[in-house]
Amino acid sequence: MADVVFSSVQKQFGSFMAVDNLNLDIQQGEFISLLGPSGCGKTTTLRMLAGLEFPTGGEIKIGDRVVNDVPPGERDIAMVFQSYALYPHMSVGQNISYPLKKRRVPKAERAAMMAKTAEMLQLTPLLDRKPKELSGGQQQRVALGRALVRDPKVFLLDEPLSNLDAKLRGHMRTELIELHQRLGRTMVYVTHDQLEAMTMSDRIAVMEGGKLQQFAPPKDVYREPANRFVASFIGTPGMNIVDGALRHEGGRWIFEAPGISVGTQNLGPETRPGNAAMGIRPEGLSFGEGPIEGIVQLVEQTGHENIVVVLVGTDMRLTGRTAADRVWRAGESVQLSIDSNQAHFFEDGPNGIRLNRPLSSPGNQEAAQ
């Protein structure tokens, strides 16, 4: 059952279109990430769901109810803010029980629910402290506690981990995943960090320029990016994207760019000859024998692998991965080959759609074999 539905939602600030024709179907109990660069409309989308912004068009539903005009407090949602937004003049305990107080939960019941939540988040010893006396991680827990205390239908999280240091962030990520599994509640999570989105979500909504680019499980977003933007946004190091042209020859397609020529059969029927782009992830490049000649420019050693940047021709840079024990020198000549089964092809333009056949389609199976 769909729990949260956005139908043709738009939000305009003056002449600026922050969110444009957004359609999302979020299932009950799903963990959804809204992922994109800053200014892509993800936070506006979340704030519209929270009721802090009102859409200028379309319809937002929570459960069976259209909530376009419902004030935030009556939507049965809870939200964790990037800044935590803890009430500075209230103690930890008062912060956590504030939502209950506002919903006129009797005092005794309130205390019990607050104690239970505090226990779960290991905040019990801190209940009498003020927010400013807590560390960043503890403040984060209090913000979570204030959201968890009343068991809402949907949890909204606006970059909740972005103010934590790297180690704590990793730890809280695991905790959030566990929390989601335990509670089984719908969660909508806004982030610009693809690692968070990839590791935590059931599905990721990738946004850019106010538009939804793709809404799919992390694996699919990585393996079958809907367009060039998604392809280049997801993955570290990013996908290599090469501008060139496609032509049809002898029943197969050939992509050509200066110094590169890749043949493939698994493009969809809408493919037309002409300008296009090819994307290849670093792991799709193999070093050794190959038709592409280049010069090693830069090597990054991460410990378990080497990231190698190779200059091909005069201005094309391709990034590949190799085993950590292979020693590279800058300036060394290398030969590369591209695994055409791992190549993605896109229409011309910054948001050009992907032309490959879906991985599951029968034509693709043949091509892969």
Added chain:
Amino acid sequence: MLRKIAFNLFAWSIVLAVAFPLFWMLVTSVKPQFELFRRPPTMLPETFTLEHYWGLLTETKFLSYFWNSIILSTTTTVVVVAIATIGSYSLVRFRYRGRETLAFLVLFTYLLPSVVLILPLYLMLVNLGLSNTITSLVIAYTTFALPYALWLLRSFMAGIPEDLESAALVDGASRLGAFWDVILPQLLPGIISTALFTFILSWNEYLYALVLVNSDEARPLTTGVMNMLISSFNIEWSLLMAASVMMSVPLIIAFAFLQSYLTRGFGAGGVKG
């Protein structure tokens, strides 16, 4: 070392220069009449007396003026702070056409010299039948205290993260509830600063009081004391000094109590960033 001593001497000489009139006011108020004009003057009173204070309280209308001033300043402060709080909330939180222009216009009225406004204001208040009342002074003081108060509170209000209010709304508060539960406590240092400022301004105001009120029932301390103790023939120096001391007392008390509030709460944590 020598520099440090020179600097200290310099600093202390400034402090003395500023403090001396206050000291002289205090000393004069407790000297008996015959000691006042002695030459050379006595630094500390040879005979200590409180007769001027007693005289002021029992034989003059000082207490009634004092009471008028209290009512006047308190009412003005409450009215100004209430309007400025709500006004600054509107200026900071709501987006509407002409918001910035409005804020600028408000400041502009503050830039006009009060002498320019006093005649039109006087005529308006007479037409409203409010001449010679404390109410007329409350209205007049509000017109010049409000613009500044609004700007002062506006900057305090702008410093309160909007997320706090959003969080309260999501947590189930109404807009008014969020304002009451979250905004007001955060604004408290600003409110106290503004209140103190307004109170001092209305407590010390002279020009409007002189023009707008001409009866002892409504006269505040500033004009009252001048009226009663300075005639064209004589200035009652000792009574005047005693009155000045007593006029300063409420302000000193207010400062002493609220000073800690003024610094407390600035930058109180809770929002990281």
